[in-house]
Each structure stands twice: as structure tokens, then as C-alpha cells.
Amino acid sequence: MLTYQNGGLARDPMTAIADPRAAAITSRGRSGSRRGREIFRTAGSFVLVAAIFAFAVPHFASYRSVWASMEAMTWAQVLLVAAAAAASMISTWIMISSVLPSIRLREAAVVNLGSNAVANTLPAGGALALGVSWAMLSSWGVSTAEYVLYTLVSGVWNVFARLGLPVLALVILATASRPGAGLIAAAGAGLALLAALAAGLGLLMRSESFAIRAGRALQVTLVTACRVARRPASFDIPGSLLGFRDRAGALIAARGWRITAATAASNLTLWLVLLACLRGIGLSQAQVPWQTSLAAFAFVRLLTVLPITPGGLGITELGLIATLAGAGHRDGVQVTAAVLLYRAVTYLPPIPLGVVACLTWRHAPALIHARLADTGQPASSVRGRMRPAGGQRGGQPGEQNVEAAFEFGAAVVAGQDGSQAAEQGKVADR
Numbered sequence: 001m002l003t004y005q006n007g008g009l010a011r012d013p014m015t016a017i018a019d020p021r022a023a024a025i026t027s028r029g030r031s032g033s034r035r036g037r038e039i040f041r042t043a044g045s046f047v048l049v050a051a052i053f054a055f056a057v058p059h060f061a062s063y064r065s066v067w068a069s070m071e072a073m074t075w076a077q078v079l080l081v082a083a084a085a086a087a088s089m090i091s092t093w094i095m096i097s098s099v100l101p102s103i104r105l106r107e108a109a110v111v112n113l114g115s116n117a118v119a120n121t122l123p124a125g126g127a128l129a130l131g132v133s134w135a136m137l138s139s140w141g142v143s144t145a146e147y148v149l150y151t152l153v154s155g156v157w158n159v160f161a162r163l164g165l166p167v168l169a170l171v172i173l174a175t176a177s178r179p180g181a182g183l184i185a186a187a188g189a190g191l192a193l194l195a196a197l198a199a200g201l202g203l204l205m206r207s208e209s210f211a212i213r214a215g216r217a218l219q220v221t222l223v224t225a226c227r228v229a230r231r232p233a234s235f236d237i238p239g240s241l242l243g244f245r246d247r248a249g250a251l252i253a254a255r256g257w258r259i260t261a262a263t264a265a266s267n268l269t270l271w272l273v274l275l276a277c278l279r280g281i282g283l284s285q286a287q288v289p290w291q292t293s294l295a296a297f298a299f300v301r302l303l304t305v306l307p308i309t310p311g312g313l314g315i316t317e318l319g320l321i322a323t324l325a326g327a328g329h330r331d332g333v334q335v336t337a338a339v340l341l342y343r344a345v346t347y348l349p350p351i352p353l354g355v356v357a358c359l360t361w362r363h364a365p366a367l368i369h370a371r372l373a374d375t376g377q378p379a380s381s382v383r384g385r386m387r388p389a390g391g392q393r394g395g396q397p398g399e400q401n402v403e404a405a406f407e408f409g410a411a412v413v414a415g416q417d418g419s420q421a422a423e424q425g426k427v428a429d430r
Contacts, residue, residue: 045309052314060321061336069281069337077280084276085345088269095262098255099154102142110357110368111136117354120311120347136361140369149247156201157263162305163194165267165298173291186299204241205249215241270346271297274320277342281334288324288335296323317343 057063089112096108103111114136115129122128130151137147170187203210215238222237252259275293300319304312317339325335360367 049309049314052318056318057321057336057340060325061333065333066337066340069334070341072282073280081273081276081280081341081345084269084273085349088266088273088346089350091262091266091269095154095259095266096150098258098262099150099251100137100142100146101255102146103137103140107136107140107368110361113350113354113357114361115354116311116350117352117358120313120351122310132358139361139365145243145247149244149251152244153248153251153259154263156197157259159305160194160197161263161267162301163190163197166190166295166302167194169291169295169298173295175291186302190302204245205252208242208245211241211245212238215239267301273346274338274342277338277345278324278335281338281341283331283334283338287331292324296320299323311347313347 089109092112093105093108096112097103097105100108111133115133118132119129134144134147137150138144142150166187167190170184200214204214218241219237226232271294274297275290278288278293297320300312300316300323303319304315309315320339320342321332321336324339325332
């Protein structure tokens, strides 16, 4: 989005960081070093995941015994797990719709499935998934500013949930047994970070002067870090914070309680899938209390905040198995079977469903977007169409290749700065 100040063009700090056209062009100059980092990251993730599944997981139970435990499940137990997994998926779509009121549930489903398919299969796929979701949402008329606001608000609330879950789990677990030192440490760290972030967000929303001071402090920190890393540093953090404050304030005031409830429901229904898998495999309350499963879930969710592997693959499985089975490996076979089943029903289905969602969006968009269906617009006329933030002059939406979405995500991985994107965005919009 471009604005006019003093007779000239100026960039909007809320959209300067999200122009995939600019990110794709500025990334070419450092393609060699970026390619090396991507290869190293991919190889490191592959080696780590392979080591976990080849050596660490079999230490608790053999895969043959795990498969035997899964085969022993009744149809009622299978349906219980499937219903919990479906409810977890739907709750995530509701959360997306709560942050983006203009998006219907079926559109939120397509965005979630398509981006998850990328995030669960590629190293640093979370950043590449941003490009996929941007492509889909912008093709439905969501502006770049709205998309950035959605990404930031949903991200902040998700961080709040990850930090708050260990605290909740600690309180609940204390009613049933003595919490372990690891959970106490995680809960303490989560509570401290949660309090600091909540206080910072509250001050940011209430005080413009605080936003400016915080922006300047962050600017100095990031500029220093960029100099150490020998990267260009020409971003405008104070302006970005003010832009976020103005837009997020209205959204939080109008829909804050809905976003909070939807985020909490999304996290808790995901835990219910784990609990359903534990009970479906045959682990009783006496063997694995629901309080312990919630504590393990909260601990691993906090552990996987950093995307070391795609979708936390390997790290999530090992963390849950080690926490639930314990040092004595009690019920190790059933616990391992339940955890692998939980990961299978939450990690794998979004991949084929996401492929179907992406193909439908590309080749039959009228099935997804109600406006296209009402107007009878053919799918071929919108194939690959994405509207940039400011649009082109004359009010016509711009034509962009879908590959730009992945280039945008790649630029995020490579750490492209927003000012270069803004400058290129000016050229593209002229």
C-alpha cells in the first residue's frame, strides 16, 4: 500500500514488510549464500529427524509392537480419535475467521490446509507457508495490511497460549500429583514471559509515546544485530509499531474476546486429540492421568516454539514420549503408540488435504469463494490472480504468478528487510 505525504510517495510501515514482488527481486543478489543456508538447514533437519526416529523412539518401544497396539484398537476408539482430530481442525478454522472477519469458514479451511501442507513438508516451511496464505487471501480481496495484521495478531495470541498453557497445566497437575522440575521451570519461564508480553502489548495499545520509545529501542537493537551479521538495516520499527497499534487496536476492541476464546479452543482441542489417542490405545486414567497429558502437551508446545524441524517433526514425538513414559519407560509401548497415532492424525492429513485445497483454489476458485460463485466467474479468469496491497492504478487487480508467494516465503527465510520491499513496491505500483 502506498500513501502520499508532502506531495510524494511514502511507504506504509504495515505493508512494507509484506510485498512478495520486492522480496523476490532483492533476494537474487544473495541467492548463493541463501542457497547454502537452505541446504545446511535442510540437511540438519533431515539428520535430526532421522536420528530421532531411528534411535531415540525405538529406545522406548519397537515399531512392530507399536503397530500391534494400533491394530488392537476397536472401531469405536478409531472413531473417537477421528472425531477429536476433525474438531481440532475446525477449531483452527474458526480461529482464523475470528481474526479475519471477511473470511468465511470454508476459505479459512483452504488457507489453513494449504499453508499447513507446506509447513509440514519443507524445512523452514512456516515462513514459506506465509507466502501460500498470502496468495490465497489476497486473491479473495484481503489487502496486504489486513494480512499483516492477521499474521501478527494471530501470532501474538498463539504465543500467549503457548506461554500460558504450562502455567495452567502446572496448577491442574498440582491437584493430582507432584509436578516435575521440568514443568515447574517451563511454567515459571512461561509465566514471566507471558506477563512481560501482556504488559508490553497493553502499554503499546494504550500509549502512543510508549510505542515510539519501544520502537526506537528495538530499532537500535536490530540495527546493531544487522551490523554484526553484515546485513542491511533500513527498516522503520517505530513506524511499523504505530501502524500496528492503530490497526490492531480497533480489531482487538471489537473482536478481542472472540480471538482469545478461539485461540484457547484451538489449543485445547489439539490436546484433546492427544488425550483421545491415549484412551483409544487403552491407557487408563490410572496409567496416564489427563492432568499429566495436559502437562506434557503444554511442555512440548513451549519446546517447539522455534521451528527447528518442519512442524516440529521428531522433537514433538520424542518430547511427548519421554514425558509421558517417564524415566522408567512405564507403559512405553502404549505411550509410544498413542503419541505416534496422535502425530499421524494431526500431522499427516493436512498434507493431502492441503494439496487438494491448493488445486481447488488454483483451478476451481468459485467452489471456495462465495463472491466468485455468485457471479459465475470462470475459474480460468482468476487463476493465479493476486491483488497487491494498493492495487494497480485504474482499480484493476494485478496479475501475479503464484510462484511469487513462495518467493515471498523464501525471502522471509533469508531475512529480507522491509525497506527494499517498499522501494520495489513503488516501482511495481507506478
